Amino acid sequence: MGREYQSTPHHGHRLAARLFLCVLLALLFLLAPASPAQNSPSPAPSPASASVWVMTLDGPxxxxxxxxxxxSLEEAxxxxxxxxxxxxxxxxxxxxAMRDMIRGILDSRVPVATYVSPSGSRAASAxxxxxxxxxxAxxxxxxxxxxxxxxxxxxGGGLPSPSSPGDQSEDDEGAAASPDSASALHRKRVNDAVAYIRGLAELRDRNADWAEKAVREAVSLSSSDALAKGVIDLKAADLNDLLAQLDGQALSWGDQAVSLxxxxxxxxxxxxxxxxxFLAIVTDPSIAYLLLLVGIYGLVLEFSNPGMGVPGVLGAICLLLALYALQMLPVSYVGLGLILLGAVLVALEAISPSFGVFGIGGVIAxxxxxxxxxxxxLPAFRIALPVIxxxxxxxxxxxxxxxRLAVKAHEGPPVTGADTLVGQTAVALDDxxxxxQVRVLGEIWHARSQxxxxxxxxxxxxxxxxLMLDVKPDGKEETS
Known part of the structure; x- marks a missing residue:
């Protein structure tokens, strides 16, 4: 019986370890990056190809x-x-994420047609x-x-309001006179974006000047104006109309011209x-935030109560998923550090009560x-305030x-230590x-009596x- 009783916990730990290993291997498979697109120049697609792949991307x-x-583009x-x-x-x-998609388009052997549709849709920002x-286009x-x-x-500071070139030069002079790190960082980001989109416009022979205005002044265009200004190639009522207009159209592909x-x-x-x-769920900021919390508190619970198993395994899985999601999202490491500090302070409040000092400070952090x-x-990539x-x-x-538990324990009678002897029944060991000498709770003490x-x-x-106890006759029956 003793051997059978001891084998059960070890079997449970081995089962939990195997489950955790299987989940870990599954995560490694899921999180493995997709095969990188080829960086070498690609040959033109064959005009004999007779399949058109259509993907609908709706949302941030x-x-x-x-x-x-x-x-999907690699499969195509x-x-x-x-x-x-x-x-x-x-x-x-x-x-x-936008740059990953653009790299895939630039390295693709198959021509990509981005079609803003249906009516009422937009292709803003990215x-x-x-x-x-x-x-x-x-x-x-x-x-x-x-x-x-x-x-x-x-x-940092908010986005600058759209301005004219003259206002922009005045702003630049003011910025030069009173440099501000946040403004300088924003100008660097805008200049980088301008150079990026102008390079794409020159590559595809589209209106580069308007592209720069879209970045610097946040301007927008309707489909008709975009076609008139040379921002897009054509305007189509639906997908069938798009394919009909593209049929037989020649595309410049490297040094060759290909007819679709x-x-x-x-x-x-x-x-x-x-x-x-799965990735859409995991990389949702609110879901990643909750996974992080479950992971942290699961590990804290496991370490404070070793041998439970379930909180540790669940916490480790959730923490790995949260870390994977956070490394793909724009995370502030200061915010992450404050969350970890808050979790540690709340855990300390539970382990070593400070009557709210650690706990309240932890909640604030x-x-x-x-x-x-x-x-x-970006609203779509922020944690929902109701969740926080x-x-x-x-x-x-x-x-x-x-x-409350700490105050109740502090105000109650002592339950450990020598002070708990007061009020206990003792037995005299001699006349x-x-x-x-008397015996109290299995221990021998020196005692004095009036x-x-x-x-x-x-x-x-x-x-x-x-080490001396004061005693008096209890009035109960004597013991042998």
Missing amino acids: IGPALSDWFVR NKASAALFVLQLNTPGGLDS GTYILYASHI AMAPATNLGAATPVQIGG ALADAQLHQVERDWRTD FVIGSIMLMDTD AAVGVGSLLLVGLFV FEDDG QPVRRGQLLQVTDRSD
């Missing part, structure tokens, strides 16, 4: 959508598709860069593009796979760090519970009139002074 451009686009290259159509409707997105990078009626000024990162044959092309709709859905965690002003408020209130209630004591008599401890 983040790591999940960027990964999906790059992988392997399938030697005639054309890859990206139906785009986006308010913008992260700079890193979408404008993607439109300029594409081999073919098209828009549906009642759509718009532009407002490509980089969003201020890191909590799309009359008999078969449409292949690119569907979102489980990896994209926790809330401030949560607000600062996402280092971007709920976690902050929950942490405050938890600290209040710890403080004595002044002092002698009355004669007989061997085996039950006594009550009334006080303690160092």
Whole structure:
């Protein structure tokens, strides 16, 4: 029986370890980066290709959508598709995700047509860069593009208001007279974005001057104006109209001219796979934030109560997922440090009560760090304030519970130490009139009494002074 009883915990630990290893291997498989696109010059696509891949991208451009686009474009290259159509409707997105998509377009052997559709859609901010990078830029009626000024990162000053070139020169003189680090950082970011989009415009022979205005002055254009100004190549009512206009069109591909044959092309709709859905969930800032909290508190609970297993395994998995998501998101390490500090202070309040000093300080650090965690002003990539408020209130209630338990324990009678002997029943070990020896709670103590004591008599401890107990007859029956 003893051997069987001891084997059960070890079997449970081995099972938990195997489960954790399997999950870890699955994570490594999921998080492995997609195969990089080829960097060498690519040959022109064959005009005999008869498939058109169509992807619909609707929403902010983040790591999940960027990964999906790059992988799908690589598959289209392997399938030697005639054309890859990206139906785009986006308010913008992260700079890193946008650049990954543009690198995929520039390295693609298959021409990419970015089509802003349906009517009412937009290609704002990051979408404008993607439109300029594409081999073919098209828009549906009642759509718009532009407002490509980089969003201020890191909590500095807001974006500058659109200004005329004369106002811009005055602003530059004022900035030179009173340099400001935040303004200098913003100007560097804007100048970098201008150089980037002008390079894309020159590569595709599109209106580079308007592209610069879209970055510097955040201007926008409707589809009709974009076509008139040479920002896009064509305007199409729907996908069929787009393919009809592109059929037989010649594209410059390196040193060659290729004519697209799309009359008999078969449409292949690119569907979102489980990896994209998984990454979209994990890289949601609010989900990543909650995973981080579960991971931290799970490990704290496991370390404070070794052998439980479940909190440690769950905490480690959630922490790995959170760290993976955070390394793809614009994270402020100051905010992350404040969150870790807050979690440590709350844990200290539970382990070593400070009557609210550690706990309240931890909640304050926790809330401030949560607000600062996402280092971007893009609404789609910030932690929802209701989530932060709920976690902050929950942490405050938890600290209040710890403080209440600490106060209750402080005001109650002692439950450990020598002071707990007062009021206990003692047994006299011999006869004595002044002092002698008694047994209390299994321990032998020196005792003194104002009355004669007989061997085996039950006594009550009334006080303690160092190693001497004051006793008096208990009035109960004597023990042998």
